Amino acid sequence: MSRRFLTAEDVRRAEGAELVVDAQTVVTPQAQEVAAARGITLRTSAGAWQPPAPDRGPDAPRRGEGLAGDHPYLDEPGDAAAGDSVVVTCVGRNRPGVLAEVTGAIAASGVNIDDISQKMIEDYFHMVLVLTMPPGLDFASFKQQLECLGAGDFVVRVMHEKVFRYMHRL
Amino acid sequence: MPFTDQEILETIRMVELETLDIRTTTLGISLLDCADSDLETTCEKVYTKITHHARDLVKTADGIASDYGVPIVNKRIAVTPVAWIAGPSGAEDLTPLALALDAAAKEVGVDFIGGFSAYVHKGFTRADQALFESIPHALSVTDHVCSSVSLGSTRAGINMNAVARFSELVLETAALTASTGGLGCAKLVCFCNVVEDNPFVAGAHVGIGEAETVLNVGVSGPGVVRSVLERLGPEADLGQVASIIKRTAFKITRMGELVGREAARRLGTTFGIVDISLAPTPAVGDSVSDILELLGVDRTGAPGTTAALALLTDAVKKGGVMASSSVGGLSGAFIPVSEDQGMIDAVRDGALSLAKLEAMTTVCSVGLDMVAVPGNTPVDVLTGIIADELAIGMVNQKTTAVRIIPVPGKGPGETVEWGGLLGTAIVQDPGRYGCRILHARGGRIPAPVQSFRN
Numbered sequence: 001m002s003r004r005f006l007t008a009e010d011v012r013r014a015e016g017a018e019l020v021v022d023a024q025t026v027v028t029p030q031a032q033e034v035a036a037a038r039g040i041t042l043r044t045s046a047g048a049w050q051p052p053a054p055d056r057g058p059d060a061p062r063r064g065e066g067l068a069g070d071h072p073y074l075d076e077p078g079d080a081a082a083g084d085s086v087v088v089t090c091v092g093r094n095r096p097g098v099l100a101e102v103t104g105a106i107a108a109s110g111v112n113i114d115d116i117s118q119k120m121i122e123d124y125f126h127m128v129l130v131l132t133m134p135p136g137l138d139f140a141s142f143k144q145q146l147e148c149l150g151a152g153d154f155v156v157r158v159m160h161e162k163v164f165r166y167m168h169r170l
Numbered sequence: 171m172p173f174t175d176q177e178i179l180e181t182i183r184m185v186e187l188e189t190l191d192i193r194t195t196t197l198g199i200s201l202l203d204c205a206d207s208d209l210e211t212t213c214e215k216v217y218t219k220i221t222h223h224a225r226d227l228v229k230t231a232d233g234i235a236s237d238y239g240v241p242i243v244n245k246r247i248a249v250t251p252v253a254w255i256a257g258p259s260g261a262e263d264l265t266p267l268a269l270a271l272d273a274a275a276k277e278v279g280v281d282f283i284g285g286f287s288a289y290v291h292k293g294f295t296r297a298d299q300a301l302f303e304s305i306p307h308a309l310s311v312t313d314h315v316c317s318s319v320s321l322g323s324t325r326a327g328i329n330m331n332a333v334a335r336f337s338e339l340v341l342e343t344a345a346l347t348a349s350t351g352g353l354g355c356a357k358l359v360c361f362c363n364v365v366e367d368n369p370f371v372a373g374a375h376v377g378i379g380e381a382e383t384v385l386n387v388g389v390s391g392p393g394v395v396r397s398v399l400e401r402l403g404p405e406a407d408l409g410q411v412a413s414i415i416k417r418t419a420f421k422i423t424r425m426g427e428l429v430g431r432e433a434a435r436r437l438g439t440t441f442g443i444v445d446i447s448l449a450p451t452p453a454v455g456d457s458v459s460d461i462l463e464l465l466g467v468d469r470t471g472a473p474g475t476t477a478a479l480a481l482l483t484d485a486v487k488k489g490g491v492m493a494s495s496s497v498g499g500l501s502g503a504f505i506p507v508s509e510d511q512g513m514i515d516a517v518r519d520g521a522l523s524l525a526k527l528e529a530m531t532t533v534c535s536v537g538l539d540m541v542a543v544p545g546n547t548p549v550d551v552l553t554g555i556i557a558d559e560l561a562i563g564m565v566n567q568k569t570t571a572v573r574i575i576p577v578p579g580k581g582p583g584e585t586v587e588w589g590g591l592l593g594t595a596i597v598q599d600p601g602r603y604g605c606r607i608l609h610a611r612g613g614r615i616p617a618p619v620q621s622f623r624n
Contacts, residue, residue, distance in 0.1 A: 004203050005215045028218040054223045054383070054438070087173070089182055117175055128178050140236055157182060159239035161172070166424040168177040 006042075008034045018043060024052050084133040085114070085161035088146060091126045092154020098125065101149055102156065109142050110134055125154075130161070181421075185240055189393040189456045190422065192429050193449050194244040195231045196369035198376040198384040198442065199223050201250040201285075209259040213270035216255070220247060220274035220283075223383050228279045230436045234429055242429065244591075247275060248374035248386070249285035257297040264301050268308035268315045275314040282357075284374030286317040289364065291326040292614070302332075305339050309354040310346035316357045316372035320364040322560040324567045328362065328615040330557065330608075336360050337552035337609075341576055344545060348578035351586040355575040356540065360556060362563030362570045367443050368499045373571060384442040385434040386499065389426030390449040393456045394418055395486075399464040411465065412485045419446060419489030427494040443498025446490035447535050448482070450510035452593040458482075458503050459512025470512055471522030479503065480533040500569060502535025508588065508595035509540055517596040524555075524598045532562050537570035542586055542595035545578035550609035551600050552576070557608070557615075565618050 006021055008030035019035065021027065023044045027035075035042055042049040090102055099118075106113060106129070115130040133139065143158040150156055184190035204215035228245045235242040252267045268286050275283040286308060288298040305317050321336060322328035340355055347354030359372040366377020369386035376384070398418050402411065426444040434441035450458045459470040465478040483502040490497050507513045507527070516522035524541065531537045537559050543552075556572045563570030575595070577586045582599035 005218065007206075007211050007214050009208065009211050026218055026222055028214045030214050051222070054225075085172070087178055089178060119175070126175075126179070128175055130172065140233075143236065157186075157239060159181075160237055162428055163238050163240065163425065164173045164178060164181055166428040167181055167421045168173060 006031045011035050011038070011040060014040060017041060020045060021049055023049075025049075026052065084135075086131045086133055086139075086158060087161055087164060088129040088131060088156060088158050089126065090129075090150070090154050090156045092124065092150060094120065094123055094125045095153060098154060099127070102127070102129070102146070105146055105149060106131060109137060109145065111137065111142070184391070184394050184421075188391070188397050189451070189453060190391045190425070191241040191243050192235075192387060192426060193390040194246050194369050194388040195227070195242055195429070195433050196246040196248050196284075196374055196386045196388070197224050197227050197437070197439070198248045198367070198380055198386060199250075200376055200380060200382050201252065201255050205255040205258050207258045207260075209256070209261040209264075209266055212255060212259055213266050216249075216252075216267065217270045217274045217277075220249065220271070221277050224274075224278040224280065226437060230433055234432050234436070238429065238432075240425060240429065244281045245279070246369070246371060246374060247278070247280050247283045247285075248369065248376050249283065250376050251285055251287035251289065253288035253295070253297045253301040254378075256300060257295065260296070262300050262303070263307075264304040265308045265311065268304070268312050271315050272312035280314070282314050282316050282371040282374070284316040284318065284371050285376065286315050287319060287375045289320040290332045291320045291323045291329050291362075293329065294332070302335060302339065305358065306342035306346050306354070309343050309357055316359075316374065318359045318361060318364070318373045318375060320362075321360045321556070322362040322564050322615070323617075324363055324564050324621045325617055327617040328557060328560050328564055330553075330615060331612045333360075333557050333560065334549075334553050334609050334612065337549045337556060340552055340574060341547075341549060344576045344578055348545075351580075351588060352545065352575045352577045353588055353592070356573065356588060356592050359571050359573040360560070362560035363568060365498075365500055365569050369443070369445050370447065370449065370500065370504075372573060380442070381440050383439045385430060385437060385439050386442040386445065387426045387430035387433070388445040388447060388449065388499065389422050390447070390451075390456075391418070391422040392448045392450050392458050392461060393453075394422060395448065395482075396455060396457065396460050396464060399461060404466070408481060412481055415482060415485035416489035416492075419486040420493040422446070423490040423493035423497070427496070430496070441496065443496045444490070444494045445499030446486060446494075446497055446501045447499070448486055448503045450504065450506065450513075451591060452509055452511055452514075454511055457510045457512035458505055459510050459516060463512065469519065469521035470516040471526045475526065476529050476533055479505075479530050483533055483535060500535045504536060504539060505530060505534050506539035506573075506593075507541050507598075508593040509591060510593070514594055514596060517598060524600060528558060528562075531559060531570060532566065535569070537563070538572045538574060540592065540595065541574050542577050542580075542597045543574060543600050544581050544597055545576050546581075547576045547600055548604050550604040550606045553609040554605040555600065561615070564615070565620065567620060
């Protein structure tokens with residue numbers, strides 16, 4: 001079992017110009033300061049010491065196997081089968097060019113529209129689009145781009161399809 | 171289309187108009203490996219461990235909020251009760267540990283950090299004693315640290331020595347934080363049947379059976395429940411009312427489940443529990459009191475309130491339990507007086523008394539929460555209020571808690587503003603009589619016969 005922490009006190013007690021720690025050891029900021037002040041180099045048996053990734057303990061699901069998709073128990077049945085679908089809703093005052101504006105922005109990002117539904121209630125429209133995100137597209141900036149549309153006439157919201165599936169499907 | 175327009179619009183409406191949100195994502199971090207024979211070194215390890223594990227918490231939560239379009243209001247940290255790691259140092263003043271927690275919370279940018287805590291439901295260790303004595307000062311010199319203590323349980327009974335000392339600490343904390351209306355006491359809570367995976371402050375901490383790190387989520391949504399009841403109208407019978415609350419709680423909990431799993435995945439940690447408590451905020455409409463009035467009582471606190479609250483709490487639990495296999499924490503309905511505009515109004519109008527509030531806590535999820543009393547309330551009166559509340563929990567095998575604030579310089583009926591999520595309170599009258607002898611007796615109320623279940 002390797003040492004969990006290296007503290008300032010440990011560094012003060014150390015002798016020599018080098019201190020060998022385990023790769024998983026967490027070195028406190030105070031210890032790093034003392035080491036720097038005394039010219040002591042921290043290293044592991046493999047090389048220079050780097051702050052380790054947060055260690056989640058033996059309970060952590062298969063540490064180091066990457067993140068998304070690798071923890072089967074985190075997924076519900078159906079999570080894996082579903083792609084990266086996104087639901088876009090627009091609500092607002094109708095005027096010429098609304099549909100073109102929204103779909104134009106979607107097309108410009110290279111995103112495919114799977115389904116559109118649109119209804120008018122008096123002068124107001126509401127529109128729901130289901131899209132599939134191509135791999136590699138930055139969701140945050142795509143979302144921001146769409147939600148900036150409307151110019152006061154209509155409001156766009158972009159939400160991941162999972163939200164709706166979790167809420168409305170068993 | 172995989173969903174109907176109606177389903178999609180229902181979700182959008184919940185978020186946009188009905189203040190559905192994820193109330194808190196709380197990262198639990200075990201500090202058991204930080205114990206050291208030197209308190210300063212313990213603090214060093216505590217600070218390092220928390221900042222190490224929680225460095226991405228706020229960023230991750232904000233990222234999920236943006237991706238899924240659901241606000242995540244608070245990001246918090248819960249840690250092992252620090253009395254458990256302070257023992258080896260033999261220190262008598264644990265304020266440095268509180269300062270280390272506070273500094274770590276500021277470094278990673280969370281709202282609160284819970285775990286300046288001890289379990290003393292049967293007795294004190296030396297470290298527990300040190301923690302108790304440090305509470306008033308620690309809470310007055312830190313901004314984000316929350317303190318909780320376990321004073322009783324169904325299995326152990328109630329440690330009345332600890333209750334009496336806790337009452338004194340409440341008064342001392344209020345006096346030390348008098349300039350902010352006794353705000354220190356809003357970060358101090360005592361429990362009977364304490365919950366070890368509670369993500370909500372002030373009671374958040376990480377119990378002894380928890381993993382190295384664990385992510386717990388608290389969902390909320392009184393606004394959503396309120397508006398479905400509004401649409402249901404007064405004609406529906408109580409079976410229909412329960413059923414629609416259940417279905418709504420199901421949907422809200424599903425959102426919590428999704429966010430909890432996703433946050434745990436992105437942080438690479440274990441998903442702990444979803445706490446499905448209906449937690450109000452001072453925002454208009456985000457009120458448990460409004461729900462009770464929609465259920466059919468004239469004002470919250472009127473006869474019928476406890477029955478209505480029982481129905482609400484039960485329906486929320488039933489919907490939530492179906493929605494997630496990881497329901498935990500306190501899960502029910504919170505009734506923090508100062509944080510719920512409807513409750514504040516009910517107190518102001520004389521509809522909701524302290525006695526009725528106590529009755530309501532027998533069927534809600536927690537207990538007397540964010541109750542303001544006069545700053546000159548005698549200590550034995552506080553002991554009595556706390557002991558009564560803990561006795562309810564002990565006998566009914568449920569969690570009860572007391573977070574009571576004696577507001578310095580204020581008398582019954584006066585208003586105190588704490589601001590933010592903590593809200594506004596009307597100081598309530600605890601009555602003329604106390605329990606001096608009960609306070610002075612000391613000792614332990616033995617575990618009730620209900621506890622002998624083996």
